[in-house]
Amino acid sequence: MFITDDIKYIGVNDHKVDLFEGQYRVPSGMAYNSYAIIDEKIAIMDTVDQNFTHEWLDNIQNTLGARKPDYLVVQHMEPDHSANIVNFIKTYPEAKIVASAKAFVMMKNFFGTDFEDKQIVVGEGSTLELGRHTLNFVTAPMVHWPEVIVTYDSADKVLFSADGFGKFGALDVEEPWADEARRYYLGIVGKYGAQVQALLKKAAGLDIATICPLHGPVLKENLGYYLDLYNTWSSYQPEADGIVVAYTSVYGNTKKAVLALAEKLKANGCPKVVVHDLARCDMAEAVADAFRYSKLVLATTTYNADIFPFMREFIDHLTERNFQNRTVALIENGSWAPLAAKVMREMFGASKNITFTDTTVKILSALNDESSAQLTSMVDELCREYLARQDETANKNDLTALFNIGYGLYVITSNDGKKDNGLIVNTVTQVTNTPNRIAVTINKQNYSHHIIKQTGIMNINCLSVDAPFKVFEVFGFQSGRNVDKFADCTPLRSDNGLVFLPRYINSFMSLKVEQYIDLDTHGMFICSVTEARVLNDRETMTYTYYQNNVKPKPETEGKKGYVCKICGYVYEGEELPEDYICPLCKHGAADFEEIK
Numbered sequence: 001m002f003i004t005d006d007i008k009y010i011g012v013n014d015h016k017v018d019l020f021e022g023q024y025r026v027p028s029g030m031a032y033n034s035y036a037i038i039d040e041k042i043a044i045m046d047t048v049d050q051n052f053t054h055e056w057l058d059n060i061q062n063t064l065g066a067r068k069p070d071y072l073v074v075q076h077m078e079p080d081h082s083a084n085i086v087n088f089i090k091t092y093p094e095a096k097i098v099a100s101a102k103a104f105v106m107m108k109n110f111f112g113t114d115f116e117d118k119q120i121v122v123g124e125g126s127t128l129e130l131g132r133h134t135l136n137f138v139t140a141p142m143v144h145w146p147e148v149i150v151t152y153d154s155a156d157k158v159l160f161s162a163d164g165f166g167k168f169g170a171l172d173v174e175e176p177w178a179d180e181a182r183r184y185y186l187g188i189v190g191k192y193g194a195q196v197q198a199l200l201k202k203a204a205g206l207d208i209a210t211i212c213p214l215h216g217p218v219l220k221e222n223l224g225y226y227l228d229l230y231n232t233w234s235s236y237q238p239e240a241d242g243i244v245v246a247y248t249s250v251y252g253n254t255k256k257a258v259l260a261l262a263e264k265l266k267a268n269g270c271p272k273v274v275v276h277d278l279a280r281c282d283m284a285e286a287v288a289d290a291f292r293y294s295k296l297v298l299a300t301t302t303y304n305a306d307i308f309p310f311m312r313e314f315i316d317h318l319t320e321r322n323f324q325n326r327t328v329a330l331i332e333n334g335s336w337a338p339l340a341a342k343v344m345r346e347m348f349g350a351s352k353n354i355t356f357t358d359t360t361v362k363i364l365s366a367l368n369d370e371s372s373a374q375l376t377s378m379v380d381e382l383c384r385e386y387l388a389r390q391d392e393t394a395n396k397n398d399l400t401a402l403f404n405i406g407y408g409l410y411v412i413t414s415n416d417g418k419k420d421n422g423l424i425v426n427t428v429t430q431v432t433n434t435p436n437r438i439a440v441t442i443n444k445q446n447y448s449h450h451i452i453k454q455t456g457i458m459n460i461n462c463l464s465v466d467a468p469f470k471v472f473e474v475f476g477f478q479s480g481r482n483v484d485k486f487a488d489c490t491p492l493r494s495d496n497g498l499v500f501l502p503r504y505i506n507s508f509m510s511l512k513v514e515q516y517i518d519l520d521t522h523g524m525f526i527c528s529v530t531e532a533r534v535l536n537d538r539e540t541m542t543y544t545y546y547q548n549n550v551k552p553k554p555e556t557e558g559k560k561g562y563v564c565k566i567c568g569y570v571y572e573g574e575e576l577p578e579d580y581i582c583p584l585c586k587h588g589a590a591d592f593e594e595i596k
Contacts, residue, residue: 003158003212004158006038006039007036007037008063009034009035010056011035012034012055012056014030014049014170015170016051017030020168021188023187024183024184024187026169028168029169030080031216032215033046034046036063036064038063038064038067039130039133040131040132041131042064042067043069043135044072044095047081048081049079050083050084057084057087070094071097071128072095072097075149075151075162075214077107077110078145085107089118096120099122100147100148100149102146102147122137124138133154133155134155135151135153138152140195141195143196144163144188150162150199157208157209158208158212159208161212161213165181165219165226166214166216167181168183168184171217177226182229187287190233191320191322193235193322194234198555200231201555204583211223232470233291235468235469239291240292240294241272242272242295243270243272243293244274244286244297245258245265245276246286246297246311247275248277248299249277253365253366254300256367257361257367258331261299261378265382269387269393272293274293278310279310287317287318290318291318291321294326294503295326295327297328297330297378300332300333301333301340302332302333302338306339307344308340315347319348323351324352324354325353326354326355328354329356329361329378330360331360331361333363334363334365338364359378360374361375361378384535389492389502389533391495394533395533397531398534400534401462401532404534405429405438405462406540407426408428408542409541410461411424411461411463412452412459413458414457414459415498416447416480420484421451422486424471424475425442428440435528438526439525440525440527441519443521444521447479448480449523452513452525457510457511458498458511459494462509464538464541465538465541466538467504467550468550471504473567473585476566476585489502490502495531496510496512506534506539507533508532508535510529510530511529511530513527514528551567553568560573560574561573561576562592562593563593564591565592565593567582567585569583569584576589580592
């Protein structure tokens with residue numbers, strides 16, 4: 001397989017393996033990827049699993065012909081990638097081994113030698129010249145072992161991403177990427193979201209055309225899709241709206257309650273309901289779904305004054321992987337002393353931003369009138385925002401939405417007649433209540449100001465505290481004149497035809513401009529309220545909350561250069577070019593300050 005003219009695939013497919021890492025089912029097998037970079041010097045990128053020694057060495061020989069490799073680059077020391085280091089050196093004794101210092105320590109542990117006479121130790125910022133190709137090394141500690149490096153080939157713009165962007169499944173099996181990549185990520189890397197975020201920031205400064213992982217297919221097209229998913233997964237944000245119901249049931253009564261709940265959720269507008277019987281399902285798939293969707297219902301029995309073992313295992317998997325930023329509802333069953341809800345709640349004690357529903361369903365052996373009423377109340381809580389999004393079930397005159405206006409942060413949406421637009425503002429004020437009038441102030445340089453002046457309508461989306469930094473990147477760091485900010489989502493619309501955000505808001509209001517006041521650099525729109533919906537009770541995000549909890553803290557320690565005041569990107573260098581543009585937020589040099 002040709003990756004580029006100079007980079008060839010020399011990996012193998014494994015259809016004999018049934019459990020990856022001894023626990024993850026892989027019905028479609030596994031790929032152990034390895035690559036050859038052929039230049040004046042030749043570099044082999046990683047080895048493969050011990051069961052494929054000769055097939056891999058044959059691939060190298062068939063690819064190189066009479067030539068021999070000069071380097072073996074070892075990015076990751078897990079045995080499925082490093083098992084054949086010794087066999088490689090026996091076959092090519094003149095080659096050097098390129099790896100991190102910690103990798104060479106691990107080689108001593110695995111093989112009894114650290115290949116002292118063959119070592120080329122690399123770290124952050126190290127390079128290796130092959131001829132036309134220059135390999136640039138980036139450390140990626142704990143993604144997901146401490147010795148990991150990734151490698152960027154600046155000639156062909158290829159990122160060799162180690163275990164990053166990998167998936168379960170052999171390369172000769174056609175299947176969607178996301179499902180098995182999600183299950184792989186959350187099982188293998190899920191605990192280390194902060195480290196993945198750090199690596200993504202480094203990657204943002206690279207011009208990447210191709211990603212070559214150690215498992216799964218080579219990624220060449222629509223790289224933004226894969227990068228965006230990794231950003232979502234590693235920041236522990238929901239990927240999609242929906243409710244996962246995970247349960248255990250001994251004699252079937254808890255199962256009956258779960259099935260009744262699932263039907264009620266669907267009937268009340270929940271866009272996706274996924275049910276897992278934890279005693280029978282693939283546990284890794286259940287874990288992946290819990291991270292994929294925005295809400296989780298746990299239903300189990302009290303068992304030996306604790307909870308049923310499969311439920312305990314499931315919650316352990318979630319908390320071990322830093323499960324957070326979710327709404328969780330609890331259903332317990334017990335014939336004489338129900339304790340399950342208390343135990344489950346305590347298991348999430350160290351988890352961040354878990355919102356429990358006000359309603360907990362308590363079943364005493366089997367559903368009765370009281371517990372059935374609790375089930376209905378739980379559904380009302382879980383589905384409130386789903387009902388508010390749908391025209392036929394929404395209260396469109398819920399003026400309590402105005403209570404969510406404060407010194408907060410908002411997405412103002414508009415439409416120029418060709419595409420939807422949105423921008424971040426913190427200048428929304430209620431100026432009168434008889435009639436209700438809202439003032440919105442927008443910088444004249446913003447494209448939204450131009451649109452709203454022409455159309456006379458807008459929507460205010462009140463951001464809630466669960467909104468991730470991604471929202472600010474999309475709506476605050478780029479102009480709607482140049483990009484379609486809603487290209488990757490299916491929009492919801494209010495009665496005025498404008499978009500309102502499906503997630504990360506607690507309410508929205510549709511406004512009609514009644515008066516315009518010119519404030520020199522800004523324009524103030526005085527507006528009447530034509531529609532108002534409340535989606536949930538989450539707190540409005542204030543500017544202070546954004547600064548303290550959402551905006552990334554720039555990693556400047558030990559670095560010399562400049563930091564972007566908008567997004568925190570660090571430019572390392574003596575002088576910042578006057579025409580420099582931040583690769584993350586696209587702001588210019590004027591928004592950078594020197595690191596002191």
